[in-house]
Amino acid sequence: MEIPYVVKARPDTGLFNAKVGIWLFLASEVMLFGALFSAYILLRVGADPGSWPQGLLNVPIGTFNTTVLISSSVTVVLSWAALKMGRFNTYRKYQAITILCALGFLGIKSFEYRDKWTHYEIWKTDGTRVTGHIEGSPYFWNTATLTKKKLDQIMFAPDARHYNDPPAEHHVEAHAKHEFAPVKTSDIKRLSAFVPSHSTFFAIYFTLTALHGLHVLAGALVIAYIWGPGARMWKTDPERYTNRVEVSGLFWHFVDLVWIFLFPVLYLL
Amino acid sequence: MDKILGLPELASKHGVDVDRFIIYIHYLMIALFIGWTAYFLYAIWRFRSSRHPKADYVGVTSHASSYLELAVAAVEILLLVGFAIPMWAKVVDQGELDVSKAQLIRVTAQQFAWSGRYPGPDGKFGKQDIKLAAPSNKLGLWQMDDKLKKEDPDGKDDVVLADSVEIVAPVDTDVIVSLSSLDVIHSFKVPAMRMTHDAIPGMRIPVHFHPTKTGTFQINCAQLCGVGHSTMKSTFKVVSTNEFEVWLKSKAGSAPVNFE
Amino acid sequence: MSATTHAGQLHDVHQVEHHHELNFWQKYIFSTDHKIIGIQYGFMALLFLFFGFCLMLMMRWSIAFPDKPIPVVGGLLQWVLGKEAVPNGTMGPDLYNSFGAMHGTIMVFLAIVPLAFAAFGNYVVPLQIGAPDMAFPRVNMASFDCFFLGGVVMFSSFFIPGGAAKSGWTSYSPLATLAERTYLVNGQTFWIIGMVLLITSSLLGAVNFIATIIQLRAPGMTWMRLPFFCWAQFVTAFLLLLAFPPLEAAGVMQLMDNLAGTSFFLPSGLMVAGTTPIPISGGGSPLLWQHLFWFLGHPEVYVLILPGMGVVAEVIANNTRKPLWGYKSLVYSVLAIGFISFIVWAHHMYLTGMGTKISTFFQTTTMIISIPSVIILTCLFISLWGGSIRFNTQMLFALAFLPMFGIGGLTGLPLGFNFSDLHLHDTYYVIAHFHYVVAPGTIFALFAGIYHWFPKITGRLMNETLGRVHFWLSLIFMNAVFQPMFQQGMAGMIRRMYNGGATYAATPTESGLSPHILGLNKYVSMAAWFLCLAQLPFIINFFWTLWRGKKTPENPWHATTVEWDTPTPPPHGNFSRPVQIHRGPYEYSVPGHSADFTMQTQPEKGAKH
């Protein structure tokens, strides 16, 4: 016997198999991200007052990336609609945009990551804290690096304002004073780039966005596969092919939806 | 009944309730078990195929089982509402407790020892700050810092016991033990006090009980905490109020112990 | 196993196309056939079950005779794991902790879940609902591959420097992060990666099971005609689907804590072994891990029991020769358990500083969830009344399941009230509680399932005499192992002690564990070793039957459900003709019928359906 309802919907449920499958899978994904969001809430609520880093993420870039991802959601719908009407070439055009958007999103995200990994915070022995850049923009230095490299001092360009300070009255142009000056190693209690181990904020930020990024990547790969090598099926079994596009589209919408939650939570709140 | 169950020696006030409650539930469990087992054995004997070759399609038609299920539910509700919740409230809430008369103890766990700290005659603990924490000052006490010492009068008379020195408490007094840990999660268990509670790093959790008997009791560590988990034993000594005063005085003024 | 009936397949173009091209590898190793995958799962799971048991046999030596060289296998162990881990063939606390954590992990995630859910579910569910295969055969294979990899990762962690994970199967942070600091990539890393693979496997499996049951039921197989076993698997799949992802999230976070130096579960100012505070940002919460773990952990325990209950229900209906009593109540109860099991998790955390309000909530839900279990057991008990009970081996195991699960379930009640948990938490009482549910409970149910479906799977009947010996010895020794643990727990003996509580022995001045309680350790260990010997008849029976067992007719137990209406063993594609279901699953001894069973597929004579 053949497996039934691979292509046609089962009359009493109104769904074909893969659609049931993807909805179930998405339910488990909701639990996965739900757990991470709960972790975020618990960590944030439990943080010492005033210690939660804020305003460290680049909101304009984030907003731009959000639009990129939302556009891809639109093109996914358009491509599926085109395919439903049998317009294969239109489908391909729209879906190409989707894939480009996905790559664009990931590209921008890696740019953001890089930015963070070269941006540092110093906890000084006198209890003050500054953020800024180290000369040569090295990646991933931390306190241990200083001893390992046997550095007595580092050249550090502090930012105008530390993220925990109240906003300055007159908006000082950050880069105006962005000059390198030596900081003694003996004055440094802790040095950390904005990497996951910097603070629980960055820990959850990187975990959530990386996990989301992996989903974007996986979704893009699937869509690209269906778009490219998988497109042979359009000739042999167009209905099933359209189903595949629909199912991958559902996954893509979910990935976008997660970002719609992530963006305000991480960037704005 | 407590003999049959083999409950260990009891030396605290709420422990009487704990034991009684455990006994009540076991009555329920044993009654259900005996009842069902009797039915079960009878049924498989009576309806074995050699004796009852033709099965009955319909089976039981009475509603006895629903009543039984309701009865189980009712007893559970009784145990829950009548005993467990109010009694737990008594253990956790400090509402009825006169904190000023209670003996405060801070117990800190670490791999693999327990240490106690008493507020001294003034009844107030000195200040702590994790920023000060260092091998020589694990608890981050202000008293151990030359500069901050002066700004912390409450801490002057504190008694800080070295690791694994027995923890002493007065009999017939409410004892409030605040639990914390320096490294991993441990669990403060004194079976004779019918008290178990986790000691969690980054948290300070108070529990209270009321010793009713003098004696030397064991402190167990009930939560897996590493290699030394099974040997993380200490002693909880309950003495008369007078003896306690004397003991505390003898320890006071000896200034915080240096752990090195 | 290859003696399949080909006649039916010839009608099917799809089958013919592939049939002759399948070589050994395609057929048995990289198979997409649900039956082969079920067998693969079953075989692996049995091996792991035995392996998990072996770990415990060695641990029981350490509990009974601490710091003495392990007899028989001590030398071997030292040779395999190295002198450092096993000095002079003795088990130190470190090794004990490793074995303990891995015993729990292996038993739960690599033995019982794959056996009860994946193996039986894969083999039986599609057959019972009249489907040709699972909905997504290739996803099914991927699920097994993930499981296999997860098993390899877990197993290999014993041999890496530092040894396997040693923070309990619960892997509580901060211990899980701090226990092994010599090696950055250590047993805990392997544990997490292994878990992520196993979780992925379960998720893929769960999606497949649910989709299969929803979509592929044969015509006429309405929800209320579904065998109870399928219902149990259906709910189990939902539990896995929704409860596992939070643990996956937690695993990722713990991995970050261990490798990337984050502080998800680590508060500020941790000081290990009296050194300066460890250099981490801090600010995390150890309780977060516990919440995420137990949010899985509690549904997980029902994952361990529900398939077992399903098997028992099938076997009881079949061997009492009468319909299950209260089929509907059974179905609603199992659904209720499914829902409620998501809101009871914190009863594992009563003693972590929980206020009255929250603990009241969780005590109440815990008591509520015991009601459907009581209903299920009651229905099964009442099903016996009026039957014509046939005592074959599978029925003996299924019957023994009832009081054994009863004991395990009932002793869950004093743990469920935090006032009594105050004394019993983390003692051997808890160990005894859950082993009664999973060992003489689930394992017995699974044995029942093996004896019941073995003829279907292999076409051969297992030996009854060996089966009975296996049953009676297992029953006696299981109880001999776990009954004394209630006493030990009541006396206040805590878990996870490599020396079995020797430190807490009573002294003349100090009350403590009495010689009687400590003496029970030796007795329990002996019983455990005898329990192992008691498995010999089973193992012999198992392999002997595979090789030489008596051939069986298609439906040796005169059962009614659909899996018995296929060729034995069923061919690829399962059914030789379209399946139409005509009635409920347990139509035994129907008045007016000459045979004492009426199969679900048998058309009603003269009546329209």
Ligand code: HEA
């Ligand atoms: C399959 C597994 C399984 C099942 C089904 C259960 C079922 C239950 N469990 Fe158990 N439990 C575990 C596995 C399981 N548990 C495990 C593995 C742990 C320990 C984890 C760890 O810390 O490592 C644990 C720990 C555990 C705790 C935490 C203890 C502690 O750490 O302090 C609690 C507390 O509430 C609890 C409660 C319950 C309750 C109320 C039920 C209820 O669902 C039970 C309901 C059933 C009944 C009430 C029986 C009904 C039967 C009859 C009425 C008929 C009787 C007939 C005869 C006897 C003939 N369990």
Ligand code: HEA
């Ligand atoms: C499903 C779960 C499961 C199962 C089945 C078991 C089964 C057993 N367990 Fe386990 N156990 C746990 C889950 C389980 N356990 C967990 C979660 C813990 C807590 C760990 C922790 O603290 O972190 C624990 C802890 C634990 C302890 C406490 C350790 C401690 O706290 O220090 C003990 C002590 O005796 C113990 C003993 C046993 C014994 C004797 C069995 C026996 O019942 C085993 C019986 C096994 C068989 C009878 C095997 C039969 C198999 C075959 C015959 C194979 C045949 C093969 C082929 C045909 C190919 N277990």
Ligand code: CUA
């Ligand atoms: Cu400390 Cu166990």
Ligand SMILES: [Cu+2]
């Ligand atoms: Cu539970």
